[in-house]
Amino acid sequence: MPNFSPTQENYRDLAQALAKFTSLTQIKTLCYGFNGILLKNNLVFLNDSAIRSNLADEDLTSFALFPISWGNQLWGLMLCDASSVSQKRLELARTYLTDVLHQAFAQADVPIQVWEPLKPNQIKQLNYFNHLMFPANSQPRSTSADFTMATAMIDGQAISNDDAYQSIKLAVAYIHQHIQHALSLHEVAEAAYLSPSYLSRLFKKYLHVSFVEYVNNQKIALAQERLALTFIPINQISAQLGFSQTSYFTKIFKRKTHLTPSEFRQRNHAIQKVYTIPRDLDWQSSDSVYDVTRNYFKRRDIIYRSDTDDGTTYVTQIGDLTDSAGTRGWVFTVDGQQLLQSVDEVSVQNKSVIQWVYMNYAH
Structure with missing residues (x-):
């Protein structure tokens, strides 16, 4: 050389x-x-x-x-x-x-x-x-210098599962580190060293939702926390989450929750604590909200207790907050929606974020 x-x-x-x-x-x-x-x-x-x-x-x-x-x-x-x-x-x-x-x-x-x-x-x-x-049974793992690239690249299949997993993991980590900024597919793809179209396919394959849906679900979950637990004006929350226009933020928020931000704040001012669990690559399509929640708190050494009554599973304690005589307790939402099913009956397939909310039922 x-x-x-x-x-x-x-x-x-x-x-x-x-x-x-x-x-x-x-x-x-x-x-x-x-x-x-x-x-x-x-x-x-x-x-x-x-x-x-x-x-x-x-x-x-x-x-x-x-x-x-x-x-x-x-x-x-x-x-x-x-x-x-x-x-x-x-x-x-x-x-x-x-x-x-x-x-x-x-x-x-x-x-x-x-x-x-x-x-x-x-x-x-x-x-x-x-x-x-390099016969098939002794073919070394391909590198960027492989001359066979012209015939090996078909719909992204040449990239190994390990590479794809690490790339989507990097993309998800980047999203959560920059969730308070405007995020484009191109920007995240560049951070994960991928093309935008390939990253889009990886989102569908590994997270079972589109890139835009995943990002918006994380942003709306964070907005719900701030609306419930703070007095920050709605236009400031919108700006803090990377929305260029409050009207667009309101549109996305209502699409996800069926409430405007002001209606959500009014209805949920009694919330005392929120735990947000964003989807990661550990979630399995066969998991329930209960499975994911239990694993999440166990890894973080947070106290988590549940009980069953007439076949329905209830969460009775997270951290130091417990149910109190039916007046206060924990409820969960999935992608911004409060569901009526038992926590162990709701599948996390195609879901992006779980939230556990401690609130006063009387309000």
Whole structure:
């Protein structure tokens, strides 16, 4: 490998040049380096999971693969969407992309060249050779430098379950750390090193709700706490939770709870304590609210007691607050709604947040 080592600034320059090329020619172009770097949509991706998920979003069977040589070594690939591009335009693209590489890596003291695109049968032969070297029963876990990426990425399935689990876990953690800000799918995806579309699919797969529903449910749960336990004005609560307009906050709040924020505050001013349990990856679709609640308090060493009467399970104590002669006690809500079923009869499938509320029944 040559002495010159590209910097992040070099890669950013190249990513910008490729984005400009895509805009001018309408030929979507990506660059993949065998050192584990992907340039796509004016962004530089270094994380293996992010690279896989971003490639998984593309139909790579329609891309022309241009090998890149750096000195006497194979360095990476330029990938151009050739679904509606003539051979002549591809040849012109190859010349332009070679110039772009020279400009981005001007300090390099060795020749950099973009080769002619690999033919389909050549890609097949490379894949065949890969299987000869790494039979199915001895195939090592793939890395970002796997040359089989062009054929392995189908609807995101190339990413391992462990990678997907860790990515969605990272996304959920980011949401809860930033729940008091406006959150977009793109922002959270970037924080989890994923493409937005892939993260959206992971939410459906692991949490069984859409990204927007999950975020809104967490925000409304937090709003319910503040409405019940504080005197903070509604417009301030709206702003604190990242809503740009109070009217939109009110709309979402009413959709979730069937009450406006002011109606909710008026009806729930007697609430003394709220425990909020946001959905995490430990929840199983077969779990009940009772199962999730019990596990949540047990992990946090919080006293939690329940009783059964005529087949109905009641929570009688959380922490130091207990039922008191039918005048005060614990009730639960799921995604902002108070339910009439027994706590062990309500499934958490497709649910995002549980709240336990201690209130005075007389009010």
